[in-house]
Amino acid sequence: MHDRIHTIETIHSKNTPPSLLSLPPVVRCQIYRDAGLICDSDVDFNGRLNAGSWPPSATPSTDFQISYNLLLTCRTVYTEASCILYSTNTFFIRYNDARSLEMLRNLTADSIALLTQLTVHLNVASCEKGQVCCKAHPGKSSLCLKHDKPLGTSSPAIISEWQNTARYILARIEPFRLRMYFVCDVDGLETAKYLVEPFRSTPTLADCSIRLSEQPDPLLQDLAQEVATQAMGYQHRSSLSQTQSAFRFLDLPRELRLQILEYTDLVTPLCEVEWNPESNFYLHYYRTGCGGSFEGYLDCPVDFHRACQFRNCWQADPWHVGCFCRRYHAAFSSKCHCWSPPASLFLICKKLREDAQAVFFARNRFIIVPPRGCTSPAESTPARLGISIFLTDIIPSQALPLLRSMEIVFPPFYDDYLRPHETAYQDWLQTIEHVSGLLNLPMLTLRVYMADYILHGEPVADFRKTLTKEQGMTIVKMYARTLRPLSKLRENGLGQFFARLAWPFAHTRFGLRNPTLAREQSAYLRRLIERLVMGDDYDSTVVQTKESGNNDSQWLQEAYADPMSS
Known part of the structure; x- marks a missing residue:
């Protein structure tokens, strides 16, 4: 059986x-x-x-x-x-969607231990980089997140909920497994300290990025860096033992100090800095990619384009992660190596400020551009030219001899600009007089551009389309009237001067039908003005052969680039 x-x-x-x-x-x-x-x-x-x-x-x-x-x-x-x-999967949550972080607190301990990436947007007061901003383009605001107001201590419920949620999550993660991205734009340092407190006692994170304000702020920047590096297991400089003796940098010979400072942000990745009265010092990259045989700049080898590693770090992450770039926010991210003006190096002491000035002004080309852009027509002459402000109000007098390369960009204009009776013209003459005895002219390379109106991929607007001969001559006279005073710099030793001038008739029907003639006329104007400034024997093409590499600045490469390649 x-x-x-x-x-x-x-x-x-x-x-x-x-x-x-x-x-x-x-x-x-x-x-x-x-x-x-x-x-x-x-x-x-x-x-x-x-x-x-x-x-x-x-x-x-x-x-x-x-x-x-x-x-x-x-x-x-x-x-x-x-x-x-x-x-x-990578997970993210925006407090503004449900006005709650309950979904994070509903996770089990085992689920939290498995997480590899978590993004929390507690309070976002601006559009993220790369999105169409609803402030700049109201008609396209449907693609933009609703902006929050900067979070303050007047919202204790939100702060308390975040602290409880963060402690719950961070107490259950696996060390060196989770990449954490936290965005909360606050109204001040006091609020920020409450928000980052849970990160101070967390097990070590694999990566940590923290943003505390939509605008750069030194105090919030330092707090974000201190807390994020601590959460990743790095010892922040503020936590170093006070008994540890400091390295006496200023005891080094000056030649060695200058060489060390050349490896800081005092020398920009492209060795050029743009400046205008509204944006101050900043970098301009004309390409979204590196222009090589790579999908973008992110996979570009360092030995191919060294500067690619220092640009637009926000493009490395998807839209939901957000921007942690220190150029735009008070934030810290281990991925951000983007250039920003190294103001702290000028504020430590007088001796270091002198060293920093020597490196910053000597190793970079300074491009003074119009606030509205180099190829946008000017509506009127400003009260003061940007170059006058730059040389008299921005650069200290003792630093003027350090300048080695300077570029001045005048915007396109319709018929006349910088007239003799205008205050800006008189100020321009006074500026030339002021700096002629201060600049180290034999060592200075000066470039001046009278820019043209250029608009890629769209019909050219009504700009100089029906220019008469008299109107064209008025523009040429403006070129001569504005640049002839620079001959005073030649008298004091200026040896390298380059000009690039838009031919006034380039946008007329005749000019559009004869592009070769337009180029020839621009070259003729260049030679005419350069000799007006430097003398009849001057030939910039001979001088320019002494310089190696591409001498065109980023704005100029962008203006004349193929729109499909940028």
Whole structure:
């Protein structure tokens, strides 16, 4: 009897198809993926799924229901599916979507331990870089997140909820596993200290980026850096032992100090800095990519284009992560190496300020540009030219001899600009008189551009289309009237001067039909003005052969670039 029962059981087991749980775990995991389990995606904890595009879907994806059903199948499937779900996806949450962080607190300890990337936008007071800003383009604001006001201590409920949520999450993570990105634009240092407090006691994060203000702020910047580096396990300089003796940098010989400072942000990646009265010192990159055989600048090898590693770090992350660039915000990110004016090096002491000035002004080309851009027509002459402000109000008199390369860009204008009776022209003459005895003219390279109106990919607006001969001569006379006073610099030793002048008739029907003639006339104007300033024997083409490399600045390369390549 016992043998018959055993035989029946054996036959029954052979006829029963294998179950899911009888398959190897690696096969089951592939089945979960094929069935629709969310993986390798950007997942919003408030119910939206996105694979990296903008804007995100406004309704929950059907993939959520599939994933939810898999998690409810059985304990084994739950364990394996949740491991894929929480370890392969990047998660983010915006407080403004549901006015709550409850979804984060609903995570189990095991789920939190599996997380590899989490982004929290507690309070965002500006559009992210790369998006169409609703402030600058109101008609396109549908692509923009709703701006919050900077968070202050008047919102204790939000601060308290964040602190409780952060402590819950950070107490359950695996060390060196989670990359954490936190954005909360605040109204002051006091609020920021409350918000970053949970990060001070966290296990070590694999990466940590913190943003505390939509605008750069030195105090908030230092706080973000201190807390983020501490959360990643690095010892911040403020926590170093006071008994540890400081390195006496100023005891080094000056030649060695200057060489060391050349490896700081005093020398920009492109060795050029743009300046205008509204934006102060900044860098201009005309390409979105590096222009090489790479998809963008992010994968460009250092030995190909060294400057690529120092630009637009915000383009490295998807839209939902946000911008942590120190150029635009009070933020810290280990990925951000973007250039910003190294103001701190000028504020330490007098001796170091002199060293910093020697490196900053001697190693970079300074390009003084119009506030509205180099190729946008000027509506009228300003009260003062940007170059006059730069040389008399911005650069200290003792630093003027340090300048080695300077470029002045005059904007396009319709018929006349900088007339003799205008205050700006008289101020221009006084500026030349002032700096002629202060600049180290034999060592200075001076470039002047009378820019043209250039608009890629769109019809040229009504700019000098119907110019008469008299109007054209008025423009040429303006060139001569404005630049002839620079001959005083030649008298005091200026040896390198280059001009580039827009031909007034380039946008007329005649000029558009004869592009070769337009180039020839521009070259003729260049020679005419350069000799007006430097003398009849001057030939800039001979002087220019002494310089190596591409002498065109970024704005000029952008103005004449193929629009499809930038």
